[in-house]
Amino acid sequence: MILYFLCFVLFLVGLYGVITRRNVIKIVLGICIMEYSINLLLILIGYVHDGVAPIIVKGSAETNFVDPLPQAMVLTVIVIGLATTAMLLAIAIRVYRKHGTFDIREIKNLKG
Amino acid sequence: MEALLAVIILLMIAGSIYTLHARDLLSAVIAYGITGFGLVICFLLLKAPDLAIAQIVVEIITLIIMIAVIRISTREDLTEGATIKVEGVRYVNLRSAVYFVTGLLFVVGFLYFFVKSTLNLDPFGVHSARMAQVYLEQGVELTGSANLVAGVLFDFRAYDTLGEATILITAVVGILTVLRLKGRK
Known part of the structure; x- marks a missing residue:
């Protein structure tokens, strides 16, 4: 329960960054932190006490595996997270070339 | 186990708070590495080696992209510590x-x-694998893969992986489009 709560705190830190920071790069970092906390929470839910990694070794009679389903889904999420981060940074660098700053207060003219 | 994980997550929280408040963007990106690599250690402790490998690769690629972005733009965060007009x-x-x-x-x-x-x-720690019970019991016979995560990813949930590949292609096309456009002066 305390681990779930710490994950929640990590999510709140990322949300705080997204809401209060004024630098575009810092906002991207905040989004990444939120994503990390979600990944960690999903893997924490799938853990079993004294479990082993879900890899079957021939000859061993181990049956206490951790849940492979959240691991497979989080693997997908990690790769998609890389794609979104790269996309956000590409947009950030376009904005920097046009306006010469990362400060979102200076970037006012959204037209054209 | 639980205490160790709690310590690592607290370290990740501290690293992310520093990330969001650093004046130097390069040190912000480096401090963001604390969060990412702490997550890798958490994955290893939680018995998810595939995820740890994927996360470490993604983390390093993200670090390289961010450092490249900061190299060709500005390094100092001018918004940090600036006083507001009272x-x-x-x-x-x-x-x-x-x-x-x-x-x-x-x-x-x-x-x-x-x-x-x-x-x-x-x-x-007391998770009951309701949906994954079939995967755990018959995964090897049905897919022929000793690694159950790979079996789930590429056989039982192959459509998800197809969607993931579609998203990757879309993101690459989007990045190329955004970066190649000539901006209007």
């Missing part, structure tokens, strides 16, 4: 009070829904 002390006090109360309401609301949803979850 237009009367009463007005500023009122505004910060409103901000504080709104933030507190947000946190309390999130906390309420968090507690409500985690009470329905299994406590840490």
Whole structure:
């Protein structure tokens, strides 16, 4: 329960960054932190006490595996997270070339 | 085990708070590495080696992209530590009070829904694999893969992986489009 709560705190830190920071790069970092906390929470839910990694070794009679389903889904999420981060940074660098700053207060003219 | 994980997550929280407040963007990106590599250690402790490998690769690629972005732009975060123009002390006090109360309401609301949803979850370490029971019992016979994560990813949930590849292609096309456009002067 305390681990779930710490994950929640990590999510709140990322949300705080997204809401209060004024630098575009810092906002991207905040989004990444939120994503990390979600990944960690999903893997924490799938853990079993004294479990082993879900890899079957021939000859061993181990049956206490951790849940492979959240691991497979989080693997997908990690790769998609890389794609979104790269996309956000590409947009950030376009904005920097046009306006010469990362400060979102200076970037006012959204037209054209 | 639980205490060790708690310490690592606390370290990740500290690293992310420093990330969001650093004046130098390069040190912000380096401090963001604390969060990412702490997550890798958590994955290893939670018996998810595939995820740890994927995360470490993604983390390093993200670090390289971010350092490249900072190299060709500015390194200093000018918004950090800048003083706001004060237009009367009463007005500023009122505004910060409103901000504080709104933030507190947000946190309390999130906390309420968090507690409500985690009470329905299994406590840490006593997970019952309802949906994955079939995968665990018959995964090897059905897919022929000794690694069950790879079996789930590429056989039982292959459509998800196809969607993931589609998203990757879309993102690459989007990045190329955004970076190649000639901006209007």
